[in-house]
Amino acid sequence: MATVLMxxxxxxxxGKSTIATYLATELAQKNKKTLLIxxxxxxxxxxxxxxxxxxxxxxxxxVLRGRCDPYKAMSTSPHTxxxxxxxxxxxxxxxxxxxxxxxxxSLYHDFDYIIIDTAAGIGNAFYAACKSAVMGIIVATPxxxxxxxxxxxxxxxxxxxxxxxxLIINKFSTRTFKFxxxxxxxxxxxxxxxxxxxxxxxxxxxxxxxxxxxxxxxxSQEKLIFGAISQRIMGKDVQIII
Ligand SMILES: Nc1ncnc2c1ncn2[C@@H]1O[C@H](COP(=O)(O)OP(=O)(O)OP(=O)(O)O)[C@@H](O)[C@H]1O
Ligand SMILES: [Mg+2]
Numbered sequence: 001m002a003t004v005l006m007x008x009x010x011x012x013x014x015g016k017s018t019i020a021t022y023l024a025t026e027l028a029q030k031n032k033k034t035l036l037i038x039x040x041x042x043x044x045x046x047x048x049x050x051x052x053x054x055x056x057x058x059x060x061x062x063v064l065r066g067r068c069d070p071y072k073a074m075s076t077s078p079h080t081x082x083x084x085x086x087x088x089x090x091x092x093x094x095x096x097x098x099x100x101x102x103x104x105x106s107l108y109h110d111f112d113y114i115i116i117d118t119a120a121g122i123g124n125a126f127y128a129a130c131k132s133a134v135m136g137i138i139v140a141t142p143x144x145x146x147x148x149x150x151x152x153x154x155x156x157x158x159x160x161x162x163x164x165x166x167l168i169i170n171k172f173s174t175r176t177f178k179f180x181x182x183x184x185x186x187x188x189x190x191x192x193x194x195x196x197x198x199x200x201x202x203x204x205x206x207x208x209x210x211x212x213x214x215x216x217x218x219x220s221q222e223k224l225i226f227g228a229i230s231q232r233i234m235g236k237d238v239q240i241i242i
Contacts, residue, residue, distance in 0.1 A: 002112060004135075007115065008157065009140060009149070011141070016139045027234070028080045029082070034112065035083075039118050040120075041125065050213060073087075080215075097125060100129070136154075137168060138192055142185075154193045165195070166197040169199045170200045198229035198241075199240060200225055205217065224241055
């Protein structure tokens with residue numbers, strides 16, 4: 001039965017879709033059958049980051065409208081066969097998410113993990129994902145605004161029944177962190193009020209891959225970091241790599 005995770009942030013552009021894609025890839029490469037669903041209607045990006053852009057004919061909007069079943073909307077990752085992806089609606093800004101839980105419930109027995117990438121902020125996609133998920137992962141960049149907004153999201157997750165709330169600090173750079181206004185990473189963690197799952201650096205490899213749908217290089221620091229995050233999701237007690 002699937003563990004359903006949702007990825008959220010207050011501020012936009014913190015790296016939710018990027019992190020959702022690499023986390024899903026790592027879980028799938030550990031032989032966990034994984035489904036990644038993007039709920040950011042009208043602002044899709046996972047199709048490009050994951051390399052399925054040319055294959056995504058149907059999307060989650062088609063599934064929610066009953067135009068096709070969820071399996072028809074799934075594309076298999078070009079490099080990770082255990083990973084299936086459902087893209088967000090390309091244009092529709094008025095997607096009705098009210099039966100989203102029925103969709104995830106219908107897939108519950110076929111996957112080990114379902115990862116829902118939500119839109120920035122606290123809107124319809126966020127509330128729809130809360131009904132399905134057991135864990136909320138907040139992606140925040142180490143700056144005052146992202147952390148403050150992350151705290152609002154953390155509180156709203158809790159108020160919507162998600163008690164397991166984790167934090168990924170993304171786009172971290174030791175060079176710029178000293179200007180962030182935070183003393184140290186504990187300060188960021190306390191600001192969001194969530195348990196730290198990982199710290200992902202500001203990375204040229206990640207930025208370039210987002211454009212061409214490429215994979216993280218074996219042996220690279222980024223690959224090791226996502227490997228460790230995925231193990232922590234799987235309940236293993238592995239060290240945080242920074
Ligand atoms: N660790 C990183 N290093 C460098 N660039 C990154 C990193 N993480 C994300 N990016 C870049 O930041 C931009 C925003 O990333 P992404 O689309 O994943 O954010 P998002 O939170 O999903 O955005 P939105 O709120 O619009 O859904 C992209 O150009 C992406 O390539
Ligand atoms: Mg996104």
